[in-house]
Amino acid sequence: MPLHVEIQLVAVVVAAACALPGVFLVLRRVALISDAISHSVLLGIVLAFFWVRDLTHPALVVAATATGILTVAMVEALHRSGRVKEDAAIALVFPALFSIAVLLIARYAGQIHLDVHSVLLGEIALSPFRRWEVGGIDLGPRSLWMMGGILVLNAGAIFLLWKELKLSTFDPALAAALGFSPVVLHYAFMALVSVTAVGAFDAVGSILVVALMIAPPASAWLLTDRLTLMVGLSMVLAVAAALTGFWAAWILDVSIAGSMAAMAGVGFLLAFILAPDRGVVAGLRRRARQRVEFAAMLLAVHLLHHEGTSDEWVETRIDHLQKHLRWSPDFARRVINRAEFAGWVRREGRERLRLTPLGRETARVGMTR
């Protein structure tokens, strides 16, 4: 397989594996904990390395996952003490664990291949060079197998615990009352996040893994209000970020991991602006429509108010309306068109408006609201 295809495969699998637990991180409002975990797993990796002296040993994954869970437990213990808020607790715990790991690497691991730069940004470009060989047969890049395994693990766990995760995320109190311990589920889920962070660590480093976990689900949540769709869309967006990121990096000759994370961010920005219902543009259009609708109601009420009075002759003139209601000519035209379209008013001649029976009724109901 050509080099660039293998890199893209690794990128796609990493992105998809990260997006899966990311959905529940976002829904549980603990997105930042992924940042904490992805940093503190380094301590587990370093400590396990000193023990087994082999960077590919499975003990590293086990130790790293354990530090991930330890991080969550420490954050919660600090938070529960009541002396520190949760965000501060996160910010206190993971830099402490991470810095210990950095010191240990600098002091004792000078020769080995574990430098701070690759810890932060990963080395996805080098992934094709670390092969997995069994009995002399080349099975492909090691990280492809590892992340593939983690992807299957995440998908399997989320499939099996779908209703339990959904319930404990939406309503932890009911989950507990029904006998599904939210604490057990929380830690099981955090173990998944930790394993994912360790695996992705190798490829994209500890900072960018956060972008891949959080940005696609956060974008997907803007695009759908169905959980299953949100999971599917998160995967699609993550894979799209991985592929566009790879090609952007190829063309611009920059870091692949950085480019993938940037594309995940671009994806979010697009969703933020253009999402059909919850995007900024949709919001502005909705507000503009509501303004015109409200103004049309105001117009109907105004006409009703002056119906049959001595000043009706003046108050129903279109040019007077503009002055009275302080509308710009353009806005007034849109409001009148809207009211006419709704069947609330009729034009009389060129410059006068009259309420229809429907408009009279609407104005009456509108006023009592």
Place this chain on the structure above:
Amino acid sequence: MSDEMRSSGVAQTGPSSGRTWNVDGDAPDPAVPALEVDDLTVAYREQPVLWDVDLRIPQGSLTAIVGPNGAGKTTLIRAILGLVPRAAGRVRILGSVLEEVRRQVAYVPQRGSVDWDFPTSVEDVVLMGTYGHLGWFRRPGQREREAVGRALERVEMTAFARRQISELSGGQQQRVFLARALVQEARVHFLDEPFQGVDARTEQSIVEVLHELRDRGDTVVAVHHSLQTVPDYFDRVVLLNVRLIAAGPVTSVFTDDNLRTAYGGRIPYLSPTSSPPPPPSSPPDSRSRVEG
């Protein structure tokens, strides 16, 4: 359950009870209290939130828990359901510990306790009520969906089944929560402020459902805020202010004296002139335990 069956102690199980789920064991002996709480104390950092509460609530009753803010009403329910740790005390539901009767207990938390932006539909939220019967890993199927359909019909929310939950009004959210409790087909129902922020029509239809549950022999315990409606809606009342002030049938316990004790002298509503005189046996500042 009919009165005959209750008096003859005939156990009901399976389809004859009109229930979808096969709840653990037989119908409980009607003489067993639905809820027994002895010496329950809950503390938050050595500060008692609930102090030495004793309670007996019979089956087939509709009980309001009332008391001022910070009286520990929600905590009482949460402690009974094991959602907050108890510093001391013993809780029995239908004569057993919670773990043995979990499936016979339904819980409706406060509406504000969940995030209504969660990406899911009305139907799906109600379906969550069936999870307890399903247990770990099993998925809801046809039978569960049918139960959800019936529950939604009961609370007049059928038309909203596929609606995204963020589009609901407060009253509709509360109906969804009630439907979710109904599909649990429990025998003892705990509701935390079921009338909070709902319109008059919703309030009436919730009351109707609660009365129906009571009339078929279920036990309903609800945290309630509006004192005016206590005599209309409920049979029994628990007056709470960290300590238990009084508990028993509304007619004998819901008195000015007891209310004054619970609310520290100020009663936040005009008492009806027909309110019964305080029972002579219970001086206003002591804890009275009136059993039904």
